[in-house]
Amino acid sequence: MSAATARLRVGIAGLGRLGKRHAEALAFGTRHVELVAACSPVEAERDFARDSLGVERLYADFDVFIADPDMDAVVLVTPTSLHADQAIAALRAGKHVFIEKPLALNMADCERVLAVAAERLDQVAMVGFVRRFDPSYVSAQASVAGGEIGRPFLVRSQTCDRNDPDGFFVRFAPSSGGIFMDCSVHDIDLARWLLGRPKALRAFATGTIALHPGLADCGDVDNGLAIVEFEGGARAVFYASRTMAHGHETSTEVIGTAGKLLVGEHAARDRIVRSDAHGVRHAVLADFHERFQAAFGAEMAAFVAACRGDAPLTLTLTDAAEATRIGLAITRSLHSGMPEVV
Ligand SMILES: NC(=O)c1ccc[n+]([C@@H]2O[C@H](COP(=O)([O-])OP(=O)(O)OC[C@H]3O[C@@H](n4cnc5c(N)ncnc54)[C@H](O)[C@@H]3O)[C@@H](O)[C@H]2O)c1
Missing domain, CATH: 3.30.360.10 (Dihydrodipicolinate Reductase; domain 2)
Structure with a gap:
């Protein structure tokens, strides 16, 4: 992000139990952010994003979502088994990525994400260990x-x-x-x-x-x-x-x-x-x-601050892999x- 005043354009994938909460926080409770897009295969969840959060760009297909050019960062609150592939797709599309915990369910998937992130050190990749906040x-x-x-x-x-x-x-x-x-x-x-x-x-x-x-x-x-x-x-x-x-x-x-x-x-x-x-x-x-309501807010603020270049993260992908x-x-x-x- 260039100007300190520019808002980070965020898209969220997954609007289930936790995704809805993160989406509400991004829409109404996080500074320097605009929730611009949402992705879920479930129509009722996309309706929620449109009707309750005012999100206009709605996607049923993750591959189409991630190609949205007017999105700086994505927040993944999808089933854990999808995290690695979706995180890699997000990084390759040039987006910063927040991944709900755990990073993945096997080490090969963790290492694939770490390898792609290592090639793109200018992009933030963070796993949501909320208690650290x-x-x-x-x-x-x-x-x-x-x-x-x-x-x-x-x-x-x-x-x-x-x-x-x-x-x-x-x-x-x-x-x-x-x-x-x-x-x-x-x-x-x-x-x-x-x-x-x-x-x-x-x-x-x-x-x-x-x-x-x-x-x-x-x-x-x-x-x-x-x-x-x-x-x-x-x-x-x-x-x-x-x-x-x-x-x-x-x-x-x-x-x-x-x-x-x-x-x-x-x-x-x-x-x-x-x-x-x-x-x-x-x-x-x-x-x-x-x-952990306050911690979820602080966690998202830390992700946004890192994406904007305002403050570095101490929580690393290596921690998540360990x-x-x-x-x-x-x-x-x-x-x-x-x-x-x-
Ligand atoms: N930090 C925490 O304390 C905490 C708490 C709960 C859940 N989680 C994590 O959050 C993640 C989601 O958990 P949940 O309880 O919200 O699950 P959930 O099943 O309620 O929600 C999953 C969401 O992903 C969507 N989805 C499924 N396939 C998709 C795809 N291909 N593309 C986009 N969206 C897709 C579903 O429609 C649903 O909206 C899990 O990884 C879980 O471990 C973390």
């Missing part, structure tokens, strides 16, 4: 990097969703890569970030199906546990659940030689604590979006029952 995680990481807890050596991190009795994610499971690639990939990226990007060596995982037997058909579980060993002695423990009774509870503990930090404990929705004859309690977060590599080893261990080399 959450104010509490940003502050915790800065404290750890500043030496506040001494040498960090252990991360315990969980992503736990409230149970969805409709089992949306059971239908989603065949294309999501399973609970670790879909949910724990956030915790994996956080662990690497908090521990200073150590190399992962080995992973072990196990899991159970507590409420959703349909997951067995694709080898998935609704509650999974994993341990990862890193070079230099650091360790991480991950827990992912689809079946919490109370609400969405993402929390992370990072333990160091001189202290520890805890982010997000108890899933508190606000700062009100009610005390009465029934006990002491607070309201609970409903879902990931409620928890998260996939670790997630894959964990998933292999879930299936084999044995520790797996990362």
